[in-house]
Amino acid sequence: xxxxxxxxxxxxxxxxxxxxxxxxxxxxxxxxxxxxxxxxxxxxxxxxxxxxxxxxxxxxxxxxxxxxxxxxxxxxxxxxxxxxxxxxxxxxxxxxxxxxxxxxxxxxxxxxxxxxxxxxxxxxxxxxxxxxxxxxxxxxxxxxxxxxxxxxxxxxxxxxxxxxxxxxxxxxxxxxxxxxxxxxxxxxxxxxxxxxxxxxxxxxxxxxxxxxxxxxxxxxxxxxxxxxxxxxxxxxxxxxxxxxxxxxxxxxxxxxxxxxxxxxxxxxxxxxxxxxxxxxxxxxxxxx
Amino acid sequence: xxxxxxxxxxxxxxxxxxxxxxxxxxxxxxxxxxxxxxxxxxxxxxxxxxxxxxxxxxxxxxxxxxxxxxxxxxxxxxxxxxxxxxxxxxxxxxxxxxxxxxxxxxxxxxxxxxxxxxxxxxxxxxxxxxxxxxxxxxxxxxxxxxxxxxxxxxxxxxxxxxxxxxxxxxxxxxxxxxxxxx
Numbered sequence: 217x218x219x220x221x222x223x224x225x226x227x228x229x230x231x232x233x234x235x236x237x238x239x240x241x242x243x244x245x246x247x248x249x250x251x252x253x254x255x256x257x258x259x260x261x262x263x264x265x266x267x268x269x270x271x272x273x274x275x276x277x278x279x280x281x282x283x284x285x286x287x288x289x290x291x292x293x294x295x296x297x298x299x300x301x302x303x304x305x306x307x308x309x310x311x312x313x314x315x316x317x318x319x320x321x322x323x324x325x326x327x328x329x330x331x332x333x334x335x336x337x338x339x340x341x342x343x344x345x346x347x348x349x350x351x352x353x354x355x356x357x358x359x360x361x362x363x364x365x366x367x368x369x370x371x372x373x374x375x376x377x378x379x380x381x382x383x384x385x386x387x388x389x390x391x392x393x394x395x396x397x398x399x400x401x402x403x404x405x406x407x408x409x410x411x412x413x414x415x416x417x418x419x420x421x422x423x424x425x426x427x428x429x430x431x432x433x434x435x436x437x438x439x440x441x442x443x444x445x446x447x448x449x450x451x452x453x454x455x456x457x458x459x460x461x462x463x464x465x466x467x468x469x470x471x472x473x474x475x476x477x478x479x480x481x482x483x484x485x486x487x488x489x490x491x492x493x494x495x496x497x498x499x500x501x502x503x504x
Numbered sequence: 505x506x507x508x509x510x511x512x513x514x515x516x517x518x519x520x521x522x523x524x525x526x527x528x529x530x531x532x533x534x535x536x537x538x539x540x541x542x543x544x545x546x547x548x549x550x551x552x553x554x555x556x557x558x559x560x561x562x563x564x565x566x567x568x569x570x571x572x573x574x575x576x577x578x579x580x581x582x583x584x585x586x587x588x589x590x591x592x593x594x595x596x597x598x599x600x601x602x603x604x605x606x607x608x609x610x611x612x613x614x615x616x617x618x619x620x621x622x623x624x625x626x627x628x629x630x631x632x633x634x635x636x637x638x639x640x641x642x643x644x645x646x647x648x649x650x651x652x653x654x655x656x657x658x659x660x661x662x663x664x665x666x667x668x669x670x671x672x673x674x675x676x677x678x679x680x681x682x683x684x685x686x
Binding site: 217219220221222224243245246247250253254259264266268292315316317318319321403404405 | 524525526528544545546548566567568569571574580581582583585586587588590591593634637638652653655656657
């Protein structure tokens with residue numbers, strides 16, 4: 217394989233400067249980078265920049281109702297961080313199902329997004345939380361909505377030599393309701409067959425705001441706007457939950473593969489959202 | 505090498521001559537011993553360690569799936585195949601040999617032997633390192649927590665039952681030792 221240059225800066229400014237004008241690829245935990253590297257005979261880029269020592273990209277913080285995950289926040293961080301456990305437990309529930317403990321120690325949330333895979337497990341909960349992606353390059357900084365950032369199968373809106381510095385989302389509030397389900401063939405180290413995330417802000421029994429998203433059933437994980445609209449402003453009962461679930465299934469465009477058939481996936485895109493909405497809102501389901 | 509032989513086969517003069525990748529100096533510690541090495545940037549930490557003689561770090565899948573290459577990096581369990589060697593600069597690495605030696609086995613290793621949790625032995629180095637991190641973080645794990653803790657380590661021989669039994673017994677031994685120490 218063709219070699220590459222390597223630098224490991226400690227500041228964001230030095231990182232952006234090093235990337236300026238050169239064919240660059242960034243590495244953090246490496247859990248996608250190294251397996252991918254084996255198939256890249258021309259190498260990933262002329263220069264590889266290690267982000268692991270950039271302190272500005274570390275940490276999980278909360279201020280003015282916004283939660284920020286630094287680009288180096290790992291899946292293990294999501295399982296142990298007090299802010300996440302208190303304000304966005306859906307991310308901890310997702311992380312518990314993400315790969316295995318050893319991968320979780322290194323795999324970053326930002327890396328999972330950048331990889332752009334349809335089965336990226338961190339993405340559905342982040343979509344349901346209405347996450348924004350913060351980007352930086354030597355040309356400047358910008359912020360993009362996560363659902364606009366994901367543009368297709370393994371495609372994102374990232375520009376060359378641009379890196380994710382953080383992802384942010386508004387805290388859904390301590391009394392929000394949520395549900396997450398990863399349907400897969402095993403409990404660990406499995407690629408998701410259908411992933412569903414539901415985040416509901418409820419006030420006086422009415423769903424004020426909803427975030428619902430699906431993974432592994434479209435080219436990139438997708439938000440179900442129609443389903444969200446069906447729930448918002450209403451006291452949700454089984455019938456409405458069913459309507460929302462049908463709206464979820466309507467946007468799913470799954471494929472057949474080694475893990476499951478498209479038909480089964482499509483059916484689960486109705487069953488799982490309904491189940492999660494009902495469980496989150498304490499609605500009894502007799503037909504499930 | 506591939507580039508050079510290809511140009512010989514095809515006779516294309518446009519193919520650039522093979523230039524060996526530049527080697528970078530890397531210093532880190534393994535099991536408390538300082539190591540100074542040189543390797544091209546694309547060398548994985550797994551290959552770097554094995555080339556330096558730390559062959560207790562096993563090469564299973566090179567994709568982060570099997571856990572045979574599990575090491576501790578600054579105390580955190582990780583797959584050595586999923587990092588570049590150069591990323592280890594200045595870090596402390598622990599392999600299974602740093603957890604216990606033949607003369608002074610760690611209780612996890614003792615219990616693996618006692619319970620017959622080793623068959624072909626290929627997964628054992630990674631399994632023991634993963635078990636070490638698990639017991640450091642969760643001293644009295646339930647059987648479910650043990651299963652979840654070794655979820656990233658594959659074993660094709662034992663069916664896992666004896667491994668889980670061994671880790672359970674090691675946890676008991678370690679916590680009773682701690683109790684006596686107090």
